[in-house]
Amino acid sequence: MAGRGGMAGLKQVQRQTGVALWRQIADRIREAISTGAYDETGMVPPETMLALQFGVNRHTVRSALAALAQEGIVRAVQGRGTLIERKERLNFPITRRTRFTAGIGDQAREMRGLLLDEAQEEASAEIARWLGLKPGEQVIRLETLRQADKRPVSRATSWFPAERFAGIGAAYRTGESITKAFADLGLPDYVRATTEVTAAHASAADMADLELTPGAILLIAKAMNTDLEGVPVQYSISRFAADRVQFTIEN
Amino acid sequence: MAGRGGMAGLKQVQRQTGVALWRQIADRIREAISTGAYDETGMVPPETMLALQFGVNRHTVRSALAALAQEGIVRAVQGRGTLIERKERLNFPITRRTRFTAGIGDQAREMRGLLLDEAQEEASAEIARWLGLKPGEQVIRLETLRQADKRPVSRATSWFPAERFAGIGAAYRTGESITKAFADLGLPDYVRATTEVTAAHASAADMADLELTPGAILLIAKAMNTDLEGVPVQYSISRFAADRVQFTIEN
DNA sequence: TTAAAATGTCTATTGATATAGACAACCATA
């Protein structure tokens, strides 16, 4: 975990960069929590120690901790310290048989898939290319939000050939899963053909849906699924809250 | 690209969040450039228009553009407008035969791999688990920086079983590639076993090495390579500048 | 019971961020 020379990571914050110190510190602490750095005590180090570590005033650290408390990640108790509330990071395997709900599996008690919006529209050049259609052909677009234990995990936009998958919106709304919706429409099985992974800052809309704060990071997976004959059945752009998931690619 | 209802993304910045407006705006413009939103003109919209779009003062937009100019992404010309300088994003395929240098291939004219540091140390519990060693066994750690056309692309930390790969640091320094270093040490071929992808903010050290500014995003790939018999030969944590690369997983 | 250690609250001050308005300098083109 140490830096190049072996020196521990002091002074990991920078001034006058447009990102407030308290936010930089909040980000570092959030990450330290998620990597298990404070698992021994179950607590964040004392404010005075953090202030010394980051080379800032104690009040600045307090601002950072207040933000984390707001997110529900820590809880401060006067006289005792600042306790860590959650630290899970869902693992999302990406394989030829990638399915969202099954992939999360037993890592969460309750999985939900909400349909936020549904529309039929003409395929853009990019969507047409991915689905093997001609630009302008009809596609169905689903806007979905996936939650694990009430906590929003990803916001996805998916496109399907309209002719073959008419009614997939309703099917998704009842089954709350793409796999089930496909099954309802007579496609019992499908495979993940390609996945592109990038990262970016969250848009305002994604921030709202995923309950994120500005500066938050998204892992973005652009995926194409095909049926067993290799015919494209779905193209989707899924935005995951980066501090809540990791992808695993097994070859 | 539009949001849920189809409304375009106005007011994509938020106040009082610890991230300065000018930085949020810089991030949005940087992303718009990398997705090709301004390719028709080759220029960013006029400052007054951007100010209107984001709902901020023109001076705030100017701060954002100044930051992008500092990064070399745009160049302002008085009287004409603000020209876009670069927009490339390297594609990095992740397959069973993933290799960094070959993967980038013809996307860059010149690939370099620099050895920043080398050390022999005892394997931590995590490293030992990945490499199939007992905790405390000797491993060699390499700190490397990979560049494409002089531009830093990734900072990696790799661990190798010390006994089998003694001298890999020197081999990497001459060949500037893990593949070549393995070949030098009598391992002509190897395969990518698992890859875990996450995203996070850059640490101060990574910011310096990758020439990033605070708030910048990293794509982090934790990978394990094995020889053809399935014996682990390398575990690495590579940090990529997220706005310069994307990963592609083909199944 | 006491003391140490931790978080909570308050006041005051300085520097960075954002807004507002006005005008200069420069470029392309009619």
Place this chain on the structure above:
DNA sequence: TATGGTTGTCTATATCAATAGACATTTTAA
């Protein structure tokens, strides 16, 4: 050579971010 559209510079003001210090309140453990 005007003119409209663009970036560059300056002044002024309000708000947010960060530091500094003092002291209260609560918990834990000696």
